Amino acid sequence: MEALATRLSQLDAQAEGVIRVVMFYDTLMRRRVDLPALARASAGLAECVAGIRLHGTGQVIRVSPDGSPAPAPPASVSSDGPVLLDEEEIGRVWLERPGQPDPLDEALLDRLALATAAVAERYGPARTTMADPALVELAVSSECDEADRIRALRLLGFAAHPPVRVVAVRSELPAARIGALICPDLPVKAASLAGVSVILATALAADRFPAGVRAGVGTAGESAARSWQQARTALRFTGPREPVVHYGDLGALALLAEVPPTVARANPDVTALDRLAGCPGELATLDAYCATGSLRGAADLLHLHHSSVARRLERIGAALGIALTEPTGLTRARIALTVWRLLDDGPGQP
DSSP states (O other), X not given: OHHHHHHHHTTOHHXXXXXXXXXXHHXXXXXXXXXXXXXXXXXXXXXXXXXXXXXXXXXXXEEOTTSSBOOSSOOOOSEEEEEEETTEEEEEEEEEOSSSOOTTHHHHHHHHHHHHHHHHHHHSOOOOSBOOHHHHHHHHOSSSOHHHHHHHHHHTTOOSSSXXXXXXXXXXXXXXXXXXXXXXXXOEEEEEETTEEEEEESOOOGGGOOTTOEEEEOOSSSOHHHHHHHHHHHHHTOOXXXXXXXXXXXXXXXXXXXXXXXXXXXXXXXXXHHHHTTOHHHHHHHHHHHHHSSHHHHHHHHTSOHHHHHHHHHHHHHHHTOOTTSHHHHHHHHHHHHHHHHSTTSTTOO
């Protein structure tokens, strides 16, 4: 390597500098340094503040050229780059150089990012979001024993406490991206099982699900297997108006998911709703009325005059054989609409 550097130095001074940067980080990795030592060495080499941040743990290291912690607030970042592990961004590295970046800063950051990924993986668990589907399946399976489940969760980077919450997701977006969005600074793992994305986390920000995602959220006080079962049940209750459903918010409604499909389809109210499915406008009106419980509330939701909604509901009530304006009729309609959506061939099924 040194002979190559000598030959290159005769051709291009910058090439020599790049090779020396590579040799510098190769030496650090042979010495198996940790992240603080890596940041200190990088700051000394760059002669400016160097920073490292890992997304999964939220750990941030900023070091001055003399090896001491950099003062806050941070100066403006002159150049930065991603830390990638298994093609996923797990962190960022940067330099806070006054003025313009140095010609070798790009090479330095590239090697610093590679070294950071290696250190994070070595001293991990590595905070990537994507996980081995086999481990995830074992962690949420209801058929494996508890010892195997705990072992799988530990291999995924989760401790026994706090308990793991499981989320079932249907979306065109990659599971890893969704997991990183709803759990930006907490341990989170994601995988795809039988067409459904599984996200495991100790906590999540439910308001950070991106648009177009359907998600059922299990409770955190149960085992991962029970939470996964709850998440799949909650996913069945999602729809355009309520794309994210928490199992704990369903209460007694969760019992409707246990009704056998053959029994549900044989119910007269559900059968009548199935005939109504050919009229999307009528179905949307019934849905709005069941959601709000009032003519004016449904009219506001549909951006229609309340008299138009009243005429529609009169037609719908006659078709269903239900007096929608009476409390009992409204309850029947709500239950029938929910059960109809839970059927495999219902458009409400995500």
